[in-house]
Amino acid sequence: MIVDFLDYLRGRLRSLAKIGIGILILLPCIDILVIDKRHAHVAIEHFPAFWSIFGFVVAAVIIIVAKWFGRQGIRQKEDYYD
Amino acid sequence: MIDFWIHPALILIVGALILPFVKGKPKKAFIVLVPLLAFLDVWQFCPKGVFGVVQFMDWQLTFGRIDKLSLVFAYVMSLVGIIGTIYSLHQDDDLQQIAAWFYVAGSLGVILAGDYLVIFLFSEMMAFSSVFLVWFRRTPKSITTGFRYLLVHTVGGLILLAGFVLRYKATGDLSFGLLDVTHPHLYTYLIMMGFMVNAAVPPFHSWLPDTYAEASVTGAVFMCALTTKTAIYTLIRCLAGMHVLIILGVIMALVGVIYAVLENDSRRLLAWSIMSQLGYMVCGVGIGTELAINGAVAHAFAHILYKSLLFMGCGSVLYMTGKSKFTDLGGLYRKMPRTLVYTMVGALSMAALPLFSGFVTKSMIIAAGFEEHMYWVGFSLTMASAGTFLYVCLKLPYLMFFGECRASEETMDKAADPPWNMQLAMAIGAFFCIFIGSYTPYLYNMLPYANKFNAYTPMHISETMQVVAFTALAFYLLRKKILPTAQISLDLDWFYRMGGRGFFWLAKAPCQTIDNWVGEIYRVIGLVPLMITAKFWSWFDWHGIDGVVDGSAKSVYGTGGVVRKAQTTLQYSIFWATAICGVLLMLYVFT
Numbered sequence: 001m002i003v004d005f006l007d008y009l010r011g012r013l014r015s016l017a018k019i020g021i022g023i024l025i026l027l028p029c030i031d032i033l034v035i036d037k038r039h040a041h042v043a044i045e046h047f048p049a050f051w052s053i054f055g056f057v058v059a060a061v062i063i064i065v066a067k068w069f070g071r072q073g074i075r076q077k078e079d080y081y082d
Numbered sequence: 083m084i085d086f087w088i089h090p091a092l093i094l095i096v097g098a099l100i101l102p103f104v105k106g107k108p109k110k111a112f113i114v115l116v117p118l119l120a121f122l123d124v125w126q127f128c129p130k131g132v133f134g135v136v137q138f139m140d141w142q143l144t145f146g147r148i149d150k151l152s153l154v155f156a157y158v159m160s161l162v163g164i165i166g167t168i169y170s171l172h173q174d175d176d177l178q179q180i181a182a183w184f185y186v187a188g189s190l191g192v193i194l195a196g197d198y199l200v201i202f203l204f205s206e207m208m209a210f211s212s213v214f215l216v217w218f219r220r221t222p223k224s225i226t227t228g229f230r231y232l233l234v235h236t237v238g239g240l241i242l243l244a245g246f247v248l249r250y251k252a253t254g255d256l257s258f259g260l261l262d263v264t265h266p267h268l269y270t271y272l273i274m275m276g277f278m279v280n281a282a283v284p285p286f287h288s289w290l291p292d293t294y295a296e297a298s299v300t301g302a303v304f305m306c307a308l309t310t311k312t313a314i315y316t317l318i319r320c321l322a323g324m325h326v327l328i329i330l331g332v333i334m335a336l337v338g339v340i341y342a343v344l345e346n347d348s349r350r351l352l353a354w355s356i357m358s359q360l361g362y363m364v365c366g367v368g369i370g371t372e373l374a375i376n377g378a379v380a381h382a383f384a385h386i387l388y389k390s391l392l393f394m395g396c397g398s399v400l401y402m403t404g405k406s407k408f409t410d411l412g413g414l415y416r417k418m419p420r421t422l423v424y425t426m427v428g429a430l431s432m433a434a435l436p437l438f439s440g441f442v443t444k445s446m447i448i449a450a451g452f453e454e455h456m457y458w459v460g461f462s463l464t465m466a467s468a469g470t471f472l473y474v475c476l477k478l479p480y481l482m483f484f485g486e487c488r489a490s491e492e493t494m495d496k497a498a499d500p501p502w503n504m505q506l507a508m509a510i511g512a513f514f515c516i517f518i519g520s521y522t523p524y525l526y527n528m529l530p531y532a533n534k535f536n537a538y539t540p541m542h543i544s545e546t547m548q549v550v551a552f553t554a555l556a557f558y559l560l561r562k563k564i565l566p567t568a569q570i571s572l573d574l575d576w577f578y579r580m581g582g583r584g585f586f587w588l589a590k591a592p593c594q595t596i597d598n599w600v601g602e603i604y605r606v607i608g609l610v611p612l613m614i615t616a617k618f619w620s621w622f623d624w625h626g627i628d629g630v631v632d633g634s635a636k637s638v639y640g641t642g643g644v645v646r647k648a649q650t651t652l653q654y655s656i657f658w659a660t661a662i663c664g665v666l667l668m669l670y671v672f673t
Contacts, residue, residue: 002419024555027548035544041452041460045545055549058465059472059556066343067563075344075569081579 028052087133089145089194090120090160091187091204098183102176110171113179117167117186121160124190128153132196141256144196151379151530155193155315158383159186161514162307162390169394169507170300178218182304184211189308193315197256198246201316202239205280208309209235215301216293227296230575234279234289242276245269258316263324263370274321280313282357283330283364284337288575290357291341295350295406299397302349303507306356306393307386314363314382323370331365332462334358339469341573346566348396348406348482352389355432355474358466359385365463366447369454372531377446379529384439384518388431391511392474395425398500398508399482403493408566413487417497422483424508429478431515433471436546439518442525442537445546449535468553475550476557481566 009016028049037046044050097116104112130153134145148156163186170179188211191204209232216228248269250256261270275286282290290310297305321327338358345351359381366378398421399414400406415422427438434440444467451459487494499505518525526533557564628635 002423003416006415006419020554024551027544027551031544031548035540037541039539039541041449042457049548051545051548052552054461054464055468055552056556058468059553060560062339062343062465062469062472063556063560063563066340069340070344070571074572075567076572078568078570080570080572 087129087146088123088127089134089191090123090128090156091190091194093120093123094163094183094187094190098180098187101180101183113167113171114164116183117160117163120186120190121157121164124153124156124160128156135196138199141199142197143200144257145191145200146194147196147258148194149530150528151315151318152193154379154383154528154530155311156190157528158386159189159193159308159312162186162304162386165387165390165394165507165510166300166303166307168510169303169397169504171503172501173300175218178215178298178301181211181214181218182301185215185304185308189312192312195258197258198242198250199256201258202243202246205242205312206239208312209239212301212305212309215305216297218301219296219298221296224296224298227293230579231289231293234286238276238279238286241272241279245272245274245276248272258320260322261320263321266324270321274317274324274327277313277316277321278330281310281317281360281364282313282334283327283360284333285574287334287337287357288573288578291350291353291573292575294353294356294393295347299401302393302397303390306352307390310356310360311382311386314360314367314378317364317367318375318378322367322375325368327364327368328456328459329368331361331363331368332459333361334364335361335463335466336469337361339466339473341571342473343469343477343564344571345473346407346409346568346570348408348411348478349393349400350406351473351478352392352396355392355470356385356389358470359389359432361466362444362447362463365459366450369447369450369456369459371450371454373446373453373535374450376529376531376533376535377443377450380443380446380525381440383525383528384431384443384515387511387514387518388428388439391428391508391515392425392432394504394508394511395421395428396478396482398504399497401504402500403489403497405489405493407568408481409488409568410493411482411489412485413483413489413494414497415483417494418483418499420499420505421508422479424505424512425483426475426479427512427515429474431519433475433550434467434546435471435475435550436538436543437516437519439515439525441519441546442522443518445537445542446535464549468549471550471553472557476554477564480561 031051032048040046047053094116097112097119101112101116128146128148130148130150132144132147136143136145163183166182166186167179170182185208188204188206188208191207192201195201195204213228213232216224216231218224246256246269249267252267252269261273263270279286279289294302294305317327335358338354338356338361342351342354342358345354363378363381363385366374366381368374396406399411399418402418403411403414405411431438431440434444444463448460448463448467451457451463489497522537526535624635
């Protein structure tokens with residue numbers, strides 16, 4: 001059953017991508033138009049769709065920093081200690 | 083108050099001692115019954131108060147200090163004891179079960195202890211029982227890893243011992259309670275370092291990924307839950323409000339994310355994520371406000387359940403396919419659909435999505451940071467949350483269950499959902515992850531302070547969903563960058579692993595060379611002239627003295643040769659008898 005469902009979804013990747021894009025547009029819109037931000041902790045949270053920008057930037061930073069960090073001699077062959 | 087109280091650890095210890103004598107069909111029932119009884123004992127028969135006070139020499143030992151804080155930890159530890167035991171029900175390995183129960187008993191012992199001596203006793207019990215869960219994987223690597231684990235924890239234990247002995251000298255007090263964190267002494271730092279080793283706080287964290295990835299499939303489920311969270315309990319109890327822990331906690335949370343993003347081994351990735359999640363709790367302890375402490379406790383509670391679930395999920399893959407590295411896996415969803423679902427529940431809980439446990443616990447610590455106007459803490463921890471979602475909800479399922487299949491045909495043939503007991507344990511874990519996230523009073527009412535925090539505000543939900551969605555977008559765009567490579571990451575354990583090697587080299591190369599030189603010099607200067615002198619005198623004795631006297635030595639030698647040939651057998655017997663007598667005599671003298 002689970003496999004059938006997942007195969008069903010995999011057969012419709014284009015529709016899934018559309019839904020994904022829809023969510024990516026919808027979430028910032030809800031944030032700007034609907035959410036009550038009077039109890040925000042920090043002033044910058046009032047910036048439109050602040051957490052969307054934050055999420056994208058930090059995720060990119062994490063991947064790039066991790067990749068860079070790995071290249072500084074941290075990533076080694078698996079038999080390094082043998 | 084009732085006077086009668088049974089320490090839950092005692093139930094597990096007695097159960098472990100009886101286990102080898104239980105045979106046949108009742109055995110499986112007995113194995114489930116023991117942790118169940120321990121859980122019932124904690125749940126129903128542990129009224130608040132102080133129990134089990136024993137006078138031991140000059141000290142008063144307290145085995146049962148039960149209040150809201152210790153109770154909530156004891157509750158979840160004994161709960162994971164049941165889950166872990168069910169997960170390991172299929173294997174016929176008494177020793178491993180005994181080690182696991184002693185380990186849970188040690189954890190409960192530390193949590194309920196009221197003084198440092200009892201804590202020391204039980205934490206050593208934890209270290210020495212859990213190491214068997216590593217050794218029972220029975221690979222050469224796990225043997226050496228186990229020894230490293232033991233050494234690190236012995237050092238940690240000694241630092242803790244030094245700390246509380248110094249404190250005892252200074253104050254005459256052994257009781258385990260909140261230390262004066264505003265005026266820390268040397269002993270405060272030593273005690274903190276002792277607990278930091280167990281909580282895997284940098285720079286003492288390297289043992290954690292090293293060990294948990296090498297532990298046995300079932301052992302890792304216990305390990306990921308117990309040691310570090312017990313240490314979090316001890317930190318909350320004695321060092322709440324110690325500000326240095328805030329900085330260490332944030333570093334932990336972020337370093338864990340970076341290493342997890344790089345990692346190729348699924349269980350090692352989970353081990354790094356433990357460190358990252360512990361960072362939140364350590365940070366909460368450092369902030370020390372009621373909300374922060376509640377957050378640290380709640381997050382520890384949720385973390386134990388979702389992390390053991392994740393270890394069960396990845397452990398099932400390892401158990402069924404024999405592989406744990408992403409470079410050897412991929413596309414498993416067709417073969418292990420239920421494992422995928424359970425693992426995803428754990429992953430979504432850890433990534434703190436609404437309706438899952440992490441959502442209602444992690445945000446308490448972040449909110450505590452913002453409320454104390456430590457904005458950098460709040461933003462750093464939110465960044466770590468985005469990273470968590472990235473590696474556990476996107477990278478892990480993408481590389482293990484979906485995506486390109488890098489598994490060999492043999493691996494794919496072996497892959498299937500694990501035995502029923504493993505699935506049941508995962509189902510129980512998954513139930514609690516969703517239950518905690520969906521019905522908040524269950525956990526919130528157990529917390530040490532009255533709770534005013536509400537996770538389900540529109541702002542918080544919107545914030546989480548945005549961070550998650552745009553992290554997913556970044557992952558999609560940069561997914562090529564985090565494809566797995568068959569490599570390992572170096573960490574601070576490099577220093578002691580290579581340091582140990584340096585010591586061996588020092589012993590082998592310079593020390594042995596010098597020893598050889600000294601031996602050679604001694605031989606040349608001392609032995610050679612001595613031998614030459616001795617040979618001369620022997621020659622002189624034989625040819626000079628004997629000849630001068632009457633040649634009797636030569637004739638005796640000749641006769642002796644004949645007799646020797648005649649008496650070989652007899653001589654051998656005498657030789658052996660004498661040798662045995664000699665050995666016995668030496669044993670007698672030297673023992």
